[in-house]
Amino acid sequence: MKRTGAVAVAALATLGMLTGLTPANGDVTSPAAAPPAAPPAAPPTSPPAAVCGSSSLNGPTTPPDGAVVVPEGDNSGVDFRKPNTTYYFQTGTHTLAADSLGQIIPGNGATFVGAPGAVLDGKKLNNSAFTQSATGVTIRYLTITGFVSPQDQGVVNHDSGDDWVVEHNTIRDNKGAALMAGAGNKIRANCLKDNGQYGLNAYKAGNTITGLVVADNEFTGNNTDDWEHQKPGCGCTGGMKFWAVNGADVTGNWIHGNHGPGLWADTNDNDFLIEGNLIEKNDSMGIFYEISYNAMIRNNTLRGNNWVAGAARATTGNAFPEGAIYLSEADGEPRVPARTSKIDVSGNLLENNWGGIIAWANADRFCNSPASTTGDCTMIVGPRNTAKCAPGDIDGEPLKTDCRWWTKNLDVHDNTFTFDPAAVNGGCPTKYCGHTGLLSNYGTYPDWSPYKGDVIQKAIVHTSNNSWHDNTYTGPWQFVPTDMGNLISPAEWVGPQYGQDAGSTFDGGAPVPPPIAQNDFESASASPYTPWYGSTVTYKSGDAHTGTGSLLLTTTAGSGSGVSLDNFPGYPGVIPGQQYKASLWYREALATMPDVKWNVRWRDDAGTVLRTDPIPLPRQTTWTQATDTLTAPADATHVDWTFTWSTGAGPALQIDDVTLG
Template sequence: MGINWRHWAWAATPLTLALLATTGCEGAHGTRAKPTAAPTASGALSTPVARVCAEPAAGPTRAPAGAVAVDPAVVGDLAAKTKDNPPNTTFWLRPGRHRLAPDRYAQVIPKEGDRYLGAPGAVLDGRKENQYAFGGSARNVTIRYLTVRRFVAPQNEGVVNHDSADGWVIEHLTIRDNSGAGLMAGAHQRVRANCLRDNGQYGLNAYRNGGPFSDLVVEGNEIVGNNTGDWERRRPGCGCTGGVKFWAVNRAEVRGNWVHDNRGAGLWADTNNNDFRIEDNVIEANDGAALIYETSYNAVIRNNTIRRNNWVEGRRAADRGDDFPFATVYLSESGGEPRVRARTDRIEIYRNVLENNWNGITLWENADRFCNSPANTSSGDCTLLVRDTGRCAEPAIARAPLYGDCRWKTQRVDIHGNRFVLDESVVPCTAKCDRMAVLANYGTYPGWSPYQGERVAEAITGTQHNRWHDNVYLGPWKFVAHDPSRVLDSGQWRGTPYRQDAGSALDPRAGG
């Protein structure tokens, strides 16, 4: 692809020139459909994907030495043998369809250190009768090479590790066609090389009732087609859908996953998450955002291929006349905070390819959302900087510094070395699909809030150290700053007072 230098609006650095030299373009993808094979991303920054669902790993064909064999012909055999054997027992599930007792609460309750291995063709089937497959509080349980299907967990609950016990290893499972979440998570959990497919709410709900937990690895999974129950339409504004939802997780590695064709967001970290590394993933064709990082802290987001996301939800918003820049990577009240211990003290987004999504990256801060505000949708939660929540109650908050610790702040976000591609002949764009943004609303509520007026909008755009630089833009990109009404061209975005994207390059004709 040639470059017509007369149409460049920005200066090109050696980094941006190197990125431009590797850029290719593709034809239209047409309407949204689940890919049967992993498509290749254009450009040199593409990432291999985890084809787990089409190519599942096979378990042992014979029982390992000392293992207890489980008979699929005996209803409830798995739960009964687990109960009758001591901790640290290995169970080998023979080929066939294994069933629990016909009681909605029947489930397998492992003991500490138990290990479950499925033979090729071993399936644990809830028959649309049982709610949970594996539960209880035992630590260090391992489950491998098993299909778990057709369980009916309630909303926000999960089928495997229902009680979010610690130290579980979940590998080479196919967890599909269940209600609720296919899988829950606890501390020190490892979720690797699984197919989390077509579950009613989430593929994985990383949540534990009663408090936060630490050290979660989600690696090499295929996470596809989840939220078949379409919960956001059933309960608008619930924030309860997508491929994976993380709640109050400290230190997480999310790498090498293929997150695609979920109804809703692909990955969503919501409320007091911290110290995430989200890297080497392929995130594509999700109805909503590829990634939402909300009221959370300190993350590295790098080396991801992010393609064709947010078409459904973005177009729905545009068609109803909403002028908010609904983004593919959406940071909502999230930023770097040196006082919260992590491997980084900022949110750094770099070396990603964002190609033919509905909008790009939006940094947002709701002026009315803070600890103890009625406008805080994470009701009951306060920031990680405030132990005594009374400090954030009326009238105490009125005496706090304007940008005090009662707010989740979108600050210290560094966006650099990324490639943003937009071909409007590919994206089903009606309006407002071509934007980067850093903005806030004007504070109005509640009446005693100290954050009223333009103050938060001025801070997020001017003083909270949010910066784009050294990126490459291909296509007709626009920029939004301060509030939704301020739509800028590249010159205004680079100029005073915003001074964004130093060292970046833009070719508005190069998206196709």
């Protein structure tokens, strides 16, 4: 798993102490959210924003009325600070002062417009093109190239000014990020190409970016400087990166061929709409939503993503699943106001990516843990209570819940997954590719963590309201629940142990889930039963309901006896609240059969019996099926059973095909 990256600017090191997040009473606040927009009819099949090189980037051939005309050549003497002024850049190459700080510092409300062929060139000398914190700036129809912003800094809107409109520009071949962003920015219909780090880096101290629109742009070839290899683990690469953004619409973009993830939201982002984008052939994940909240990821097409990173991981023998969509400690959280209280992933087409949708929670990553390397804390805890996420206090509620991101309230539905191993990277080993996962690691660190052991592994699978359903799968998909070493078939994924993908189809049909427990008694070594006092358990070859054998239960005790499973604490994988069908076939054997009870016992992890459901087995002389539908009680994780009778001596009954599923 990739971890949170280096800070976007120096202030990001204090994300755990964000200001403006939480009022004095500790309640989380955000601006009033608009209702969700209606989704597009279907995921795009062709680029929705083929912007680079198109005529849409050509500006007006004559200057707007009242504009200051900026001639080509050296513009270092032009006063760009006038507020509410329009500047028209004539066709040709424009340059700034011949030092690293040569830059345009606009006034509030200023507009910058390029004629066809107007190029603002940093000459690989100037750090940034447009800087400082003016509001309401508009930039249109310029080609901006050759600037050399340092890592995590940007060429346009370097200081994240608010209410900027940046549209119909080509911003390419720069160092750092093509764009930074502030609150209310509208970034539309631009070509953001071949920049050294990002096409867009959206961060502003205090979680104050709201109302961000990133629409109809083409992001391609970014991260040419390959920052992840320069600084391994920096988490600082890709087409676009969002940090602590509280409300963003990322719609209708073509995000392709970036070196790293295509779209990465990282660290206390919230209220994202990611819709109608074509995201393809990015070296790493197409969409990465990490330690963040409440998002609608819908009606996107993701194809050919993560081939490079997936293959690189596979060559090391590391089987951690790589996906097209990666949800890492991503929470649907109703206490953080947004247009949704879920991570809703729906209506997407995922085609021949290295993997599908991976949902992950790092058990050791939480507020103030050394494993959370940037020092960030959840939005729920807020700055006032951050210090309480510490030994002692964190063991109790509400801090045990609120001091970590859980990966919860995921709703993954109505997506289409297609996968052909031969079409992925020229062929990929299915040990490593074609996986969808819902998993965590075994918690070990630090010593004071209340999440050690399998606490988070159980939570992410069984108690965090994470649901896959009504999806369509084509190809040899496999699934990774609970732990990275647990690679299972669709039938097991939909079965009672995990209960996922109800209503989904796999290659046109629904898989038949295996039972959580099954006793077929096909050999003398197949009996997991222990006789009680006065009873015996005997394998009986032939004369079975099905197959080659059955089990004979006899008793010599006139007052009754019984037998029990010897697999304490029982069969694992029980899901609390899940319905299970209990079924067996039985008949009288050799002598009069007494009334028998089949006692299904639900247990917790400690083996404590939480409830017993008796199923009567009245005397039958021919093979008869006994069935019942049972609902596992709260906290149940295991199940076993006994057979008991209160009277009778002599041979009792014969059983076969015992299942719970």
